[in-house]
Amino acid sequence: AQKVTQAQTEISxxxxxxxxxxxxxxxxDTTYYLFWYKQPPSGELVFLIRRNSFxxxxxxxxxxxxxxxxxxxxxxxxITASQVVDSAVYFCALSDMYSGGGADGLTFGKGTHxxxxx
Amino acid sequence: xxxxxxSPRYKIIEKRQSVAxxxxxxxxxxxxxxxxxxxxxxxxxxxxxxxNGVVDDSQLPKDRFSAERLKGVDSTLKIQPxxxxxxxxxxxxxxxxxxxxxxxxxxxxxxxx
Numbered sequence: 001a002q003k004v005t006q007a008q009t010e011i012s013x014x015x016x017x018x019x020x021x022x023x024x025x026x027x028x029d030t031t032y033y034l035f036w037y038k039q040p041p042s043g044e045l046v047f048l049i050r051r052n053s054f055x056x057x058x059x060x061x062x063x064x065x066x067x068x069x070x071x072x073x074x075x076x077x078x079i080t081a082s083q084v085v086d087s088a089v090y091f092c093a094l095s096d097m098y099s100g101g102g103a104d105g106l107t108f109g110k111g112t113h114x115x116x117x118x
Numbered sequence: 119x120x121x122x123x124x125s126p127r128y129k130i131i132e133k134r135q136s137v138a139x140x141x142x143x144x145x146x147x148x149x150x151x152x153x154x155x156x157x158x159x160x161x162x163x164x165x166x167x168x169x170n171g172v173v174d175d176s177q178l179p180k181d182r183f184s185a186e187r188l189k190g191v192d193s194t195l196k197i198q199p200x201x202x203x204x205x206x207x208x209x210x211x212x213x214x215x216x217x218x219x220x221x222x223x224x225x226x227x228x229x230x231x
Contacts, residue, residue: 004160033218035219037222042224043207043224043225043227044222044223044224044225045161045209045211045222046222047219047220047221047222050218050219091160091161093160095218104166104173104174105151105153105163105166105174106151106153106161106163106220107163108160108161108162109160110158110159110160111159111160
């Protein structure tokens with residue numbers, strides 16, 4: 001069975017601070033995909049990144065960076081120089097590949113509520 | 119490109135009533151998913167379609183929930199009869215074959231009183 005754990009329920013930082021959101025996952029599959037989604041107050045889930053299990057390269061996109069470590073089953077997300085607009089709930093999610101060649105449904109963590117104070 | 123469309127955006131019903139939600143995925147997206155998001159939790163997959171066939175409905179409470187995607191495009195999720203614990207946001211998502219990221223609609227917020 002798959003499981004995603006986001007131990008941080010809520011994080012509050014002051015604008016311009018760096019913040020890291022933790023994600024630990026469990027799966028028996030050797031091929032899987034990891035995701036981060038952002039859910040702002042408006043409620044719509046916004047896709048941020050996908051990572052394949054066979055690609056452990058870290059990724060940077062502007063102020064966002066992701067650290068994938070298979071050895072510790074972690075896929076952490078760092079926001080550098082946080083801004084008020086980053087305030088949202090962030091979800092880590094896991095998906096396997098099903099036999100039809102597409103992605104299985106996502107298993108989500110409970111989310112981390114990030115509050116950036118001005 | 120238009121995103122995933124869902125309607126209605128909000129619905130309030132009494133317990134034991136029935137309700138239906140509609141989803142139109144992004145054009146060309148063969149895979150369609152329905153999720154239930156209870157307040158304070160992450161979304162939970164209810165059902166996954168590939169074209170008009172069901173791939174996974176293992177977490178769908180089949181005694182009261184049903185879903186269909188007859189022509190392989192839009193989909194309907196129905197609850198009959200509703201219970202208080204069905205109060206949640208129902209999210210629809212879609213993806214392209216072989217592409218693993220899913221794109222979500224705005225959701226339908228259901229309140230059962």
